Structure formats: C-alpha cells, structure tokens
Amino acid sequence: MKITAAVVREKGTPFVLEEAELDQPQPQEVLVRIVATGICHTDMVIRNQQMAAPLPMVLGHEGAGVVEAIGHEVTEVAVGDHVVLTFGYCGKCDSCREGFPTYCEHMLEHNFAGSRPDGSHRIHQHATPDLHDSFFSQSSFATYAVAHENNTIKVPKDVPLELLGPLGCGIQTGAGAVLNSLNVPAGSSIAIFGTGAVGLAAVMAAGVAEATTIIAIDINDARLALAKELGATHTINSKTGNVVEEIQKITGKGTHFAFDTTGRPEIIRTAVQGLRTHGVCGMVGVTAPDKEITFGPNDIMVAGRTLKGILQGDSVPSIFIPRLIALYKKGQFPFDKLVKFYEFDQINEAAEDSEKGITIKPILRIGKVGA
Structure with missing residues (x-):
C-alpha cells in the first residue's frame, strides 16, 4: 500500500515527507494506521548519527493508531483496536523469558538494524533501494506502520489516542x-x-x-x-x-x-x-x-x-502502559501537561523545538481516529 513517510537521508539533515510503499503484515505482524507519533530524543540521536544506525531511514518510535489488518497468527489485538507501539523484542531469549524484555539479547536487531531481524524490509521506494525501516519495530513517522504483535499494545478507547504514543518510550522510561x-x-x-x-x-x-x-x-x-x-x-x-x-x-x-x-x-x-x-x-x-x-x-x-x-524503565509494556493510562484517568499521572501537538508537515519545526527545549514532548498529528 502507498504511504507518506518522513525520511532522513543523511546525517543531520531535515526530515523529508516522501511517498513510499508498505508491505502487508506477515503472520505475526500488525498493520496500524498512525494517528499520532511522539518525537523522542532517540530519534534525534539517530538522525544526527550519535548512535550507529543505517541511513536513509524512516524513524519514529512512539506511534499510536488504529489496527487496520493483522497477520493470521496474531491473537493479542484485532482490527479496530486502539494501540500504542513500543520497542521491539524477541520474546524468546533468556532476558525476555525472565520478564525483562527491555534487555532482550536481540535488542539491536529489533530496534536499530533498519530492517526486520531477518534482514527484510517493510517499507520500499523504487528510487531508494537502500531505504531502511523497522525502527523500534515500527518506523511510525508515517501514515501507516507495520509492527510486530509483541510491541503492539492494546489501549482503552475512552482516552485520547493522539495523546498516548509517548507512553511507548519516553514516558514509560521515566x-x-x-x-x-x-x-x-x-x-x-x-x-x-x-x-x-x-x-x-x-x-x-x-x-x-x-x-x-x-x-x-x-x-x-x-x-x-x-x-x-x-x-x-x-x-x-x-x-x-x-x-x-x-x-x-x-x-x-x-x-x-x-x-x-x-x-x-x-x-x-x-x-x-x-x-x-x-x-x-x-x-x-x-x-x-x-x-x-x-x-x-x-x-x-x-x-x-x-x-x-x-532501559525503558524495566517495563513489560503490555502491563505497564495500561497501568499508566489508568493512573492518567484517575488524575494521578497528568502527562498531558508535557505535550504540544504539531501537524505531520511540521516535523522539522517540532524536532527543532524539542532540541532547543521549547517543547518538552512534541507529538505529530498524522491521521484521525475515525478516518
């Protein structure tokens, strides 16, 4: 399917909104229509190559959206669910099985390799055969994203979906x-x-x-x-x-x-x-x-x-993210006071405001809940 994605092509260069093609989900994957995505310091770290990851790449790792399709082995979410996307992990190594997915032995392959762990890609451009994706197993600076079932967290529908993306990384970390x-x-x-x-x-x-x-x-x-x-x-x-x-x-x-x-x-x-x-x-x-x-x-x-x-607040996201939402609903965790919203085409302004300390937590509005 055709999508619009924000691409970083070279070290320190601006994000550019470009057309691309997104694969349908594999058996354990989920297609999510992105409603909003937080901008995190780690996005800037990769854009500026302060940490190794291949460019050009579609970044974004605090996505929130609506499930549009699921692979035939997916059981945790269904079409129409509201979800937050978080970090990727294998679910099978010793750390994951011991309840510490943030220290997954394959953390780099699932989050920073620029592809799925098997080397395949979710996002494609014919003019850019070396385009990288799957950042934090999502690359959610895009109108749609494909994520793994592991890092797709179902959330209640009675809270503003556009607000929830940062729970997948920065907020759950602190x-x-x-x-x-x-x-x-x-x-x-x-x-x-x-x-x-x-x-x-x-x-x-x-x-x-x-x-x-x-x-x-x-x-x-x-x-x-x-x-x-x-x-x-x-x-x-x-x-x-x-x-x-x-x-x-x-x-x-x-x-x-x-x-x-x-x-x-x-x-x-x-x-x-x-x-x-x-x-x-x-x-x-x-x-x-x-x-x-x-x-x-x-x-x-x-x-x-x-x-x-x-790392990531030692969170088990499927447990901890709903807990934070419950605290927010009770007025005990008002993280909405940290955010400022930007439109998708304002991504470079949002990134600059974040780096300058003007905005604590920028969130990009990318789509609508009911669209």
Whole structure:
C-alpha cells in the first residue's frame, strides 16, 4: 500500500515527507494506521548519527493508531483496536523469558538494524533501494506502520489516542525507572536530574509512589516550576549553587534514590555523591561511546551506593502502559501537561523545538481516529 513517510537521508539533515510503499503484515505482524507519533530524543540521536544506525531511514518510535489488518497468527489485538507501539523484542531469549524484555539479547536487531531481524524490509521506494525501516519495530513517522504483535499494545478507547504514543518510550522510561527499576517506596527521597519528558514523568511517578521528598534539578526555571506543579517538593537550579550541598540541606543525609536523565558524566557523578548510605542511582541518558564516568572508589564503596543502568524503565509494556493510562484517568499521572501537538508537515519545526527545549514532548498529528 502507498504511504507518506518522513525520511532522513543523511546525517543531520531535515526530515523529508516522501511517498513510499508498505508491505502487508506477515503472520505475526500488525498493520496500524498512525494517528499520532511522539518525537523522542532517540530519534534525534539517530538522525544526527550519535548512535550507529543505517541511513536513509524512516524513524519514529512512539506511534499510536488504529489496527487496520493483522497477520493470521496474531491473537493479542484485532482490527479496530486502539494501540500504542513500543520497542521491539524477541520474546524468546533468556532476558525476555525472565520478564525483562527491555534487555532482550536481540535488542539491536529489533530496534536499530533498519530492517526486520531477518534482514527484510517493510517499507520500499523504487528510487531508494537502500531505504531502511523497522525502527523500534515500527518506523511510525508515517501514515501507516507495520509492527510486530509483541510491541503492539492494546489501549482503552475512552482516552485520547493522539495523546498516548509517548507512553511507548519516553514516558514509560521515566515512570518505569521510579516504579519498576528503583521501586521507590513510600516515605523515601529521590533526586531527579533533568526535567525533560523523562525526568518529569519520573517526578509524577515518584508522587504516585508516595515519595515524601522529590527534588528536581535543572538549569531551566520554567521547567523547574512545572516540576513543582507535577509533584516535586523541592527544586534546585544547578547554575546557582552546589547541588550536593543543596541536597544535603534538604535531606540531612542525602537522598535514598537518584535518577539521571541527562547522560552527562559530571551530572551522574553529582547524582551519586548526593546519595545517602545504601542509596541507589539509576541512569537512562544516551551517552556518546567515548564518554566515561569517573568516581573516587570511596564514592561507591564506603557508603554502599549502587549505580544502576536502566532501559525503558524495566517495563513489560503490555502491563505497564495500561497501568499508566489508568493512573492518567484517575488524575494521578497528568502527562498531558508535557505535550504540544504539531501537524505531520511540521516535523522539522517540532524536532527543532524539542532540541532547543521549547517543547518538552512534541507529538505529530498524522491521521484521525475515525478516518
């Protein structure tokens, strides 16, 4: 079938809307008419080739839409269902079978290879035989996408479908880090470094977890004000003082938990140094391969601290995404306050606004629910 897709052809170049052809779904795949897709930092990382992935490619990995067709082996969704598309995973390796699909042993093949794991393609252009697709097993910067049953999550029809795409990556990463990975208990303290979409999702999740001290750290006063609105009990502008000293003033002993969304080694070091005895710091920010974090060994050993890597909030998406939607419906997780909508042909404006910090979470409107 013919589709319109946003293509990145070379490193750092703008997205270009182009016509292409999309295959019908294979036996375990799902054809989704895309209603909206969030723009995530990882899309920019690949466009700018800060992480290896083949170009030209159709990106997009926070898709939400309506199921149009299913392969004959699909059992989890049906035609007409509303769905959110999330990351791809094999479902068969040890990590997947142990309940950790975010650490699938074949994560790269299912998300960054530019094709299905078997090397075949879903999207085609006769003029561009080397066009790559299947980004996060979806490539949802397009009017239609084919995804695997594994990463197609059925969602209720009584919530705005155009709002839900970011639950498939950025929002579930921040919320899952707090609720799944760190398992923050009621009455505890947490410092959250960075107040983008991931960090603010973590702030809201810390409120859900009933943490009593929630400290948001950033250099953007407007973002810090929003963090307070979303549940932060304290904020620190890291440009105006010593963050570790400020954390000590607030908590007395340091925080039980820290969560870094920036990927910046110096900030991760600060996050660890701001922990109390037996504190745990989670980290999710994508970092260039040549960057290294340096600690004095005593920063970790003497206080019994832990530094923990986190992918996708350790989520099992078919369980966690509906949980976040239920919290949203109850008014306990108002992630809609983070978003701004753009039309599909405004994709480059949306990407620029995201990179400049003008918009926390851009969402592209691509289709209509009932169209």
